[in-house]
Amino acid sequence: MDPHITVFDNVTLISTTPSLSYNVCIDLPPKLVSSGIWGSASPLKSVFTVLELQIFVIFAITYCSHFFLKRLGLPMLFSQILAGIILGPSLKIDAIQEYKKMLFPYGSQDTLSCIAMLGYTFFLFVSGVKMDFSMVTRTGRKVWAIAVFSLLVPILSVYILFGVHGATLTQALGEYTGSITPVVIAQSSCSFAVIVVLLTDLKLLNSELGRLALSSALVMDLLSSLVQGLGASVINGLMGGKLLSNLLLLAVYIVFTPLIGRPVMLWVVRHTPEGRLVNKIFIDAIILAIILLGFLALQSNQPFWGGAYVLGFVVPEGPPLGSALVNKLDFFVTWFFLPIFVTTCVMKVDLFQSYNGNLLIITVCLVLLIHFTKMLLCMGISCYCKMPKKDAFCLALILSCKGVVDVNNFILLQDAGTIPHQMGSLMVISVLIIASIVQISVKHTYDPARKYGGYQKRNIMKLKPNSELRIVACIHKPGNIAAIKNVLDLCCPTQNHPIIVDVLHLIELVGRSSPIFISHRLQENVMTGHHNYSGDILVYFDIYEHEHQGAAKVSTYTAISPLTLMHEDVCFLALDKLASMIVLPFHIRWGGDGSVESKDNNIRALNCRVLDKAPCSIVMLVSRRIHAIDASIQIAVIFFGGRDDREALCLAKRAAMGTDISLVVYHIVSADHVKSTNWEAMLDDDVLRDINDPRSSRHHNIMYEEIVADDASSTTSFVLDIANEFQFIIVGRNYGVEIPQTQGLQTWSDFPELGAIGDMLASPDLDTKASIIVVQQQRMPNQ
Template sequence: MSITHNHYYLNSTITQQVCIRKPAWYPKQHLVEFPSLVLQLQLIVVYCLTQALHHTLFKHFGLPPLASQLTAGVILSPELYNGKMKVLKRAHESIFPEMSSDVWKGVAMLGFSLSIFIISVKTDFNLIKRTGKKPIVIGLLVLILTTFWNTTVALIYGKLTNLDKDQKQMRELTASASVLALSTFPVIAVLLSDLKLLNSELGRLALSCGIIGEVVGVSNTLVTKSIHHTITLLKQHKKRQVILQVGNRVVGLIAFLLCVIYIVRPWMTKIIKHTPKGRPVKDTYFIFVILLMLVGGIITDINGEFVIVGCFVMGAAVPAGPPLGSAIVNKFDTFILGILQPFLITMSAMRANVLQINFQDKLIRGELLVTLSAFAAKTIICLGCGWHYDMATSDALALAAIVSSKGIVDIGIYNMFIDSQMIGDSTYAYLILVTTVGAIIIPITITYLYHPLRKYAGYENRDIVTINSEAHLRIIACISRPDHVFAFAHLLALSNPSKNSMIVDVLHLIKLAGRAQPIFIAHDLQEGNASENMSYSEDVISAFSSILKRANMESLFTHFYTTVSQPKAMHGDICTLALDNLASLIVLPYHRKLSTLDGSIESEDPALRALNNNILERAPCSVGIFINRGTIKLPTFETSNLTSISVESQSTEKNEFSAAVIFIGGTDDQEAVSYAKRMSLGSKVWVLVIRIVAFGDDSELDLHDFKTLSEIREYKTNNPQFNYSEQVVRDGSQTAKMLRSITEEFDLIIVGRRHKMDCPQTSGLQQWSEVNELGILGDILASPDFPGNKTSILVIQHQKQWTFKGYK
């Protein structure tokens, strides 16, 4: 069976006949529905193969999905199926017939256009105004100097090898040199997100450099394409046509940009203002924005530019973040990132004959030379800038690897170049091969060179035990939901809050939505646009300030911050803030919301739980997880209620709050006692330290445990608010029974997170532990079926010490 396709170029018609083999499994006698069926099969095969490669192989080496998608394309290359196994060859021809190329190219191009639009929506171009001098200098130098150097190397190589006599090959070499010099923001953002480095210092620097390079790079691409088109017409002696076409193109593009700036952008801003806070944008507006994106692509195509230019400009016109930008991203992101992008990348790699690249060809050798020169130029520039700005050599090399990475944007450019005949099949195959090799090598190189935890390494104590009792205790209080405001006000009310004893940094955690780059705001400094920054956490700041005032804690030193980031990378901002502000304790909210009526679980937040685990693993200071079961109006403590505990001495006065510390031994329990001692310095809190002793245990105490117990006994003689008691247990079941008997008597119970594995006091309890980040005792106390629905719990982990080989 044959199908005739007519391709029209200018005024000539080319007729091409291609024979299609109708597969035996296809039941119909015609091919009307065959393209749709083949496209569906291709999508299924690509998705299954890329997911299988990623989850069975590449993911275990820390490689991003891009590597598996490109490798899948190489595996699906037709050259691999031209051997003796005719079954595989026929299967490949049935799923990927030659005539389906027009279909998948159209779908892939649509996916690329939507990807560029979504990427542009996510990008906050105001970052250019807020960024410092350092990323601007590095971003411009990397792009401008690398482009100039690469083009120069290409021209010199063409002159020395007589390649410049072939205008087509020389055009391919210079086009490759320009695209290899690019450092695009979307590619950098995706790579850093996959490596979980978005919130690191190097990640923020690379993002700022990338957005500078993105704006300049897009402008450079437009100019390069226009110059190439103009030179082509001049060589054809069509000077009059040059004037008309270039003039119409410039006027059309300027009119399009003015329309976007003065009509489309204000209209979108008006939509946001008329959308009630917390409510989604109307579907009518949403559909109209998508139509505008398609119209923008048509307009730029009519004016002789790439379709994606109009999509990029329309995406830049959409205000980033909620409600409009985040709504667009939420509706499109999953389909584009999960289906269309992998399909574009895999089919592009399959289209390239990477297995038939001839490295003896002068053009390919030139391509290899400009590839190495581009990487060398970026490395030298990053090393020079790193030396100037006092960066570590390893960090500068990691930055060079990041700005040398290639991804979805570059692959889209390769496809546009080959479709517009700016490059040939061999150059296209080589560029795909370079991208594939880079997708494997660059992530491994970055992981080896850059360690985000390195700045936390050392032996400086950032805990409560070593702080002078008269010094300020600096706490980072993390809030992710409105109810956490009351929870942390509850904890502060129990913690002897005063301007002489405590400084609190309140950090509002917001999940990144509708943006590609994270944001960190110090509200006291009013960085950037003050009104825009305040809008992120206005409700939280006002609510927290109001509660502090109602609780007579307005004299407390309080600073407010906001981080807008992906949950999996948010720990970077929290740890950096704790490190910079010399904090001794990070307090995190519990990932479960517990009912104050019966203690049942109302909701769970898996992302918050993952964040808590990341902080426990990486924090440069002590960490506490607070389980709130109370309110700001706490019950009055009655000493007569303590019937199950033998207390040596206790206050006869009624205290507003009561707290208990469970002490078994270890650094975490020592930290918990130190925090409780600070609480007892105030006149509102009565503290009882309960030491759980194993029956018949005659082993000597650890030196630090012995010192802590000695200080407790001495401290309680001078402070009637502070008391001590011992309870003897045989095993973990008696410990749980003891905890059950006291939970109704206290407003707050403080426990250490970690204890020895062979500890008799907790034996038999490990197998019932469900929430490991709370430790054994914390998990028991926070259990929904455990009594004490009004008792809050604070689980404390002492500071971990980080060390790295070669780092002191």
Template sequence: MDDERTFLAGLQEGSMFACHRVGWIDSKGGLWRWILYHEPFSSYLAYSVPLVAMQTSLVLVVQQIISFLLKPFQQPTIVPQILGGIVLGPSGIGQFTKDTDLFPPGRSLPLATFGSLGFILFAFIIGVKMDPSMFKVTGKMAMIIGLLSLIVPSILGICSVVVMRYVLELDPVVGQMLYFAAAAESLTSFPVIACLLTEMKILNSELGRLALSSALVSDLTKTCISTFAINIKIGEGHIEKSIHAFTLCIAFLLLIIYIVRPALFWVARKTPEGKPVKEGYIHLILLGVVVSSFLSMMLGLNFLFGPFILGLATPDGPPLGSTLVRRFEFISSMFLLPIYLTYSGLRTNLLSIKTPNIVTAFVTIVFISAMGKTSAIMLPCLYSKMPFSDSLSLAFILNAKGVIEMALNIILLDNQNINDEIFAMMVMSVLLSAVIVCPVVNALYDPSRKYAGYKYKTILNSNLSCGIRILVCIKEEENVHTIIKLLKFSPPSKESPVCIFVLHLIELVGRAAPILITHEMHQKSSNNYSKYIINAFKHYEEENRDAVLLQVFTSISPAESMDNDIYTLALEKGVSLIIIPFLKQSVSIGQTESEKVIPRSLNNMVLEKAPCSVAMVVDRWYDEGSVYKTLTKSTYNVAVLFMGGADDREALACSIRMAGNPSINLTVVRLNETDGMDFNFNEEERMFDEVVLDGFCIGDRKDIEYIEEEVRDGTQTTKLVLSIQENYDLIIVGRQQRMESSVLAGLTEWSEYKELGILGDLLASSENRNRASVLVIQQHKTRSSSKKEVILS
């Protein structure tokens, strides 16, 4: 009887009902019944499993085709996902394929449920990645921008709705719907901004960090306001009911904060470092995600509220947060969530946009809200002397819309807060925002732009009697021994101290926001990052008391944009040299965050954009966890291969600083062509080579052995270089040599590691079994073509 009343009530409200045949799940006979008995193809799709399989396959294929077509335009992943649904929906192919019943109105619910489960996991993952403690350390600028970007467009949007209702004489029901649309258009979503910044590879840039912090402030404020409003709505005007709803909501939050959260931290503590989280714990947490969604709906809240709060209560990063993200993110973000977004597109009927007054009102509201948000963001930035292009880029980023807005649109449509026409326009607003933001921000904002005017910073320009500043990048703990040994080759002194800045690079996993940690060397650290590295370099500092100034940082950021932290730190600290280990091959992603290995592409990015000189170390002193006897020798033989050019001159300047070490036997090997020609046919380059050699008095110093070798072609050069390395523990070479020289002919064709240059690649080749480490030097490259080098006296 109750079901009959519900059915009749639904008919009166104009709701749509779909009838399903019980037990029609898996087709019996499949396509053979279509082929042999000439049954219509639609009868095969009447079964649930074939229909869902066909819909899912079609959705993913169309998405991939659109993604491939849009690849040259650098569009975010949400664009092909929404467009795929629109193409398949009633606005596209759907209006011509009504007879095939591929996406019948009542039979797309399994697909929607499928996608909704993915969205539940997505909400949980976003909560895991979000660090609530960021709110406490958010800067004043981010706090102001975050609040203004929410308040100003909300007020302007609501005011514009009031004006439009009277100016255009809109229907009162439509006017109420536009209030919801105006509120939705004014929001800023932290997950959307984090995903956008990650895709654009500017997550850990200065602008990216400000955008992320501002989005966090805005999103958390919006969550508190919306939760309050929902509980008021549940009360339906009755204070007692509202208080009851608030009490249950607070009880739910207290349950998660004081019972679930300590249990999750207990799981993290019980997981040994470097070991995976037990499967039983993962299953229990997955059960908790589903149960929290169910409890949210029981409380009258959105089904995503519970999973999101549970994610916030989960400790981010390793071991638990990174494990959960790695286990759940692929299936949710790469499979289930795209289905949900395509389902949103399927429900978008662009043909329903046909009422001029409603279109005019909606476009006006969106424009006023966007302009209000843009002004609210840009004015504080311009007041604080931020460049106009950066301020405008930040405004575009915080105006971006994505998956969260699409979910909100679906919820508003399902709750009948908006109609199909307004829903279609809101989907187009999300799509237009996603299409515009990325190209515009890429055109306006270049993180490396600030390095273009950076003054020339090289070892050659540094006074030998003065100290230098060095930034050391550590990718793995195994790099520490080699880097410290290399630093010991150039011993500091009280008269010529060395400032060393150590940056431990860790790939960002299990959290949305990048972190740059500054470690206090003489205080006990409150975190576990980089402990081994800190202790090793602290010991080195104590060995060179009053001659070494040390500071250690840990960068946790995406591998694709990790180089931004290197440039920023080098620029802030005014370093003259960046030392970075060289990886012969990219190592696959490990089990825990501490085992992540940064890909070789980082070396190429640093070489291209570094604001100072760069040294890459090819380690041959450390093998499979045991230190070679080379590390414990009393004297070391070091050779410099000099062919001429800016990088070779920088390599020579680095080696000269080692000559003062009594335990170093330094040899400078100059390679000349047999016909007497110099490698550098450019007169200016040749002059610089001679001035540097004379300035260092290479031929007259007793502590430096100077050798000149003549070579004829690439084969002879190879034999000479390989024979030289057998006598040395370290070989220093410049990265760039003159490519047209006959003595290098043919060597580029066999290059295995082009980022090391010709000679560096020859010495570091996997076929070369010699244990001499290699130091490849590149002199600072400015964007101007003019040559800037100090002539030594």
């Protein structure tokens, strides 16, 4: 051993028979900080310096490779395993062997492994915190059937195969026969944490398919973890003569941890004031408990992270405690510790070693048999429950996915001597191949947005006379309530023209991995713990429905989901309720003095996604001031023509049914305007016919005025002139439509989602009290 490639102070060879023996000297505690490049000792003799260099190289390889591989649809796990292949014994290139020895000197591996294992422990803890354990009690028979049969039947199929061809297979495997059982169980199981990561990457977490996959994975994970934990305790107990003590210790941290820990954590939640952060001392105490439970798990011959996983279940998901722990640990664990952990695991195997032919063939066949049986069962049960075949196929793929948890399980089995190194290498290769195939296949097979492609016209313009108007109104904060109420009042709810409103309270998913969708009218039996979601909103709109008895029917919902997937809940509810209109609050909020009070770019991104995928028309509400509808209200419509302007005018006509509403329609035309015979112009004339005909007395409170404007400058001047004359100004979005009167305005637009005129009126620089309503008519799939 070269003393220059170790972290020891002195290395002396003392024996060459029967094996090489060295006498090593090291200072304890070891030298942590380097004395610099000008010091007498090499920087590689410093434990901390070596650790920093190792982490830097791991991250450099991982993220540089992922920069290119993600364009092929490959998951981050692929890049992490690739880093382990490059830095481990798998890559046999003589030119870099010396550099590997310098990067990982003898004696430094323990420090890196300790850091990686600690990170994996916290990863499992955070995964446990995110779990909604009540999903187990709320799942239906379909989920239990998928989970139980997908776990047990593949295992039984392998043992049936061994029962039929047992002698032949045993002879072919020889000494490797005993390694088959743990591999079969591990391949049949499914990790909840792995499925969460996959669904998050695919942006399917709160889709219908994602919810079903999460429920099935949770049940399957709990069953397999329980079986594996009991099996490890029994086997180790029989071998060491401590069966009873092992089972007692296992029961202590599986049974007594929830019995003691859950009440304590609920007490912490109750003593945390609403809207305040959890006291830091409680967070520190929980982290200390993770370490203590880890040592208790070791005493029962369970892995160190077993206790952390159980404790994660105990933490109440969501705010304030669950979200505080996730916010503190999730980013650091996922993006710092996890790549190190996966890389160090793969560095323990040689993926390109020479394999035993029989072992290779039989192992590959068993893996294919297990996953084929699992997918066939999952698809069969799903299709029996009337799920589309394509969705059933994607669900089967998702529940077959492997990831970081499986890599750890196989390396743990290899380190314990339960499976040989050759089989450990094969299992890591199988994880790499399966994870890549699943992610690429599901991404190209399942499109959650396709169900929003409405082929029926759901907009205000196509509503029949005296028909009900169905609305989905989105609320983010209590400050949106009054503004949403104004829009509902503008829809003029009467017994002859009723409105049906579905109010959707949108909450960011924090501190849990399972999205929640609650219907308060149905009083669903949802175990939400101590949370009182949407209480004020529910009361407010119950009063609104009571005040408009027979004219308005209001249902309130709460959707808790990730910000990037929140539009799925909005579009799904609009599709399910056959809504004609979605009302979205603007992302800027104004104060009473006209100044900008707050901005939320997450809401803006949500609005843009809904505009792209909504199955009906959309109203974007820019509320500068709350107006009392029972007083006299002046509304203006700026009409250029086109489908969005026609939809805006139809909304304004409905508002004009109110006796206290005065509506002015400004029709912007060019100086050389002549009646056109093209289809769009004919539709414009049709929607204007009953208000621009002086002989018509249908709408006594509507005024029509033609405004001549030939360019964007004259249009801008006119809009600014009327900005302070009305309480509400309704415009069409007309995004991407170029006409002479607005040409060039969109180039300087700050908010393209509002269109050219809406952007001008919503500018924070414009001094106006008028609230802006921007309308986009439903986009059909062929448009």
